[in-house]
Amino acid sequence: MLVPYFDLKLQFSNLRSEIMQALDRVCSSTSFVLGEEVSEFEKEFAAYCEVKCCVALNSGTSALHLALLALGVRLGDEVITTPNTFIATAEAICYAGAKPVFVDIDPKAANLDPALIEPAITERTKAILPVHLYGRPADMDRILEIARTHSLAVIEDACQAHGARYRGRRVGSIGHAAAFSFYPSKNLSAYGEGGALTTNDAAVAELARALRNHGQSSPYTHARIGYNYRMEGFQGAVLRVKLKRLEQWNARRKEIAALYRSVLQGAKVEIPADDPRDESVYHLFVVYVERRDQVRAALEARGVHTAVHYPRAVNLQPAFAALGFGPGSFPHAERACERALSMPFFPEMSDEQVRYAAEQLAEIVGGR
Numbered sequence: 001m002l003v004p005y006f007d008l009k010l011q012f013s014n015l016r017s018e019i020m021q022a023l024d025r026v027c028s029s030t031s032f033v034l035g036e037e038v039s040e041f042e043k044e045f046a047a048y049c050e051v052k053c054c055v056a057l058n059s060g061t062s063a064l065h066l067a068l069l070a071l072g073v074r075l076g077d078e079v080i081t082t083p084n085t086f087i088a089t090a091e092a093i094c095y096a097g098a099k100p101v102f103v104d105i106d107p108k109a110a111n112l113d114p115a116l117i118e119p120a121i122t123e124r125t126k127a128i129l130p131v132h133l134y135g136r137p138a139d140m141d142r143i144l145e146i147a148r149t150h151s152l153a154v155i156e157d158a159c160q161a162h163g164a165r166y167r168g169r170r171v172g173s174i175g176h177a178a179a180f181s182f183y184p185s186k187n188l189s190a191y192g193e194g195g196a197l198t199t200n201d202a203a204v205a206e207l208a209r210a211l212r213n214h215g216q217s218s219p220y221t222h223a224r225i226g227y228n229y230r231m232e233g234f235q236g237a238v239l240r241v242k243l244k245r246l247e248q249w250n251a252r253r254k255e256i257a258a259l260y261r262s263v264l265q266g267a268k269v270e271i272p273a274d275d276p277r278d279e280s281v282y283h284l285f286v287v288y289v290e291r292r293d294q295v296r297a298a299l300e301a302r303g304v305h306t307a308v309h310y311p312r313a314v315n316l317q318p319a320f321a322a323l324g325f326g327p328g329s330f331p332h333a334e335r336a337c338e339r340a341l342s343m344p345f346f347p348e349m350s351d352e353q354v355r356y357a358a359e360q361l362a363e364i365v366g367g368r
């Protein structure tokens with residue numbers, strides 16, 4: 001059997017006629033940048049996230065950048081975040097002129113360990129930037145409590161967690177602002193690049209809205225230097241079609257994850273723990289295994305394609321070498337990156353494909 005790691009073609013064939021009509025609406029209205037489809041998507045996504053405001057943008061990275069700026073992060077500030085993430089989380093901090101200060105993860109959850117945040121706070125710390133990695137919510141209550149004590153902003157990197165719930169609340173509605181990505185591989189994805197900033201603070205949304213459009217405060221008046229971070233009309237139209245299916249896709253992701261867990265019982269793999277009070281949306285299904293690269297090659301030989309998120313902790317990326325966090329600085333994150341293996345995962349997978357992939361993995365790693 002062949003099990004692809006990811007496949008968007010099946011999703012498109014199920015949505016084809018609705019997508020074509022949506023694209024046709026954009027062509028007919030000629031609203032190629034922002035416009036009606038994008039503003040309707042903003043309302044619908046805000047309602048879905050149970051948050052007051054949504055600002056549609058051209059990527060998750062732009063959303064992180066504008067969230068940091070709108071919450072007052074400036075040159076010379078420090079922002080505390082996790083090294084077990086995609087590089088964009090840390091890059092956005094640098095775009096705002098600030099310095100990423102990494103703290104290690106809780107190895108059981110793979111997310112930022114709240115117990116390590118306070119010792120990393122200095123008089124320059126301005127914000128905490130937790131990531132809901134793999135679609136599993138970070139421990140927001142403890143993070144918010146620390147932020148309140150030290151008057152810090154909290155920005156959620158929800159780029160992998162559309163629809164997840166922390167203690168019943170949607171991620172993206174919990175911190176002062178949040179960033180979502182609609183990159184094609186995400187749970188909710190555009191046909192190109194896309195992102196959104198969500199917030200309950202109307203002033204933050206207003207500032208982000210101006211900054212995404214060259215700092216424009218009224219037509220041809222630019223109150224500040226901004227960016228071209230606008231969402232395209234096509235992306236808004238596609239996202240509106242897909243948003244209606246997100247709950248159903250996330251429910252299927254949970255079923256697939258449960259099937260993986262049950263077949264992998266007893267096998268020599270570690271799977272990050274789900275807190276029963278929360279709802280993960282399984283952007284990825286990551287297992288931790290010893291000799292990851294050999295296991296990956298053996299799976300490939302049996303027709304099971306996999307990926308790695310992420311092969312290197314962000315502190316060990318050459319781009320961040322100047323920060324001086326060398327090997328061993330964040331042992332749990334670095335060890336996670338040595339062992340992480342992302343199994344095939346997308347809502348259109350059949351139970352047979354999931355079972356086959358999980359059985360092959362169990363056979364290769366042993367322990368049952």
Ligand SMILES: Cc1ncc(COP(=O)(O)O)c(C=O)c1O
Pocket residue numbers: 058059060061062085086088089131157159160180181182183194195
């Ligand atoms: C955790 C995380 N943060 C930020 C981003 C950046 O999003 P984008 O690729 O839309 O800029 C991504 C997506 O790739 C991500 O997974």
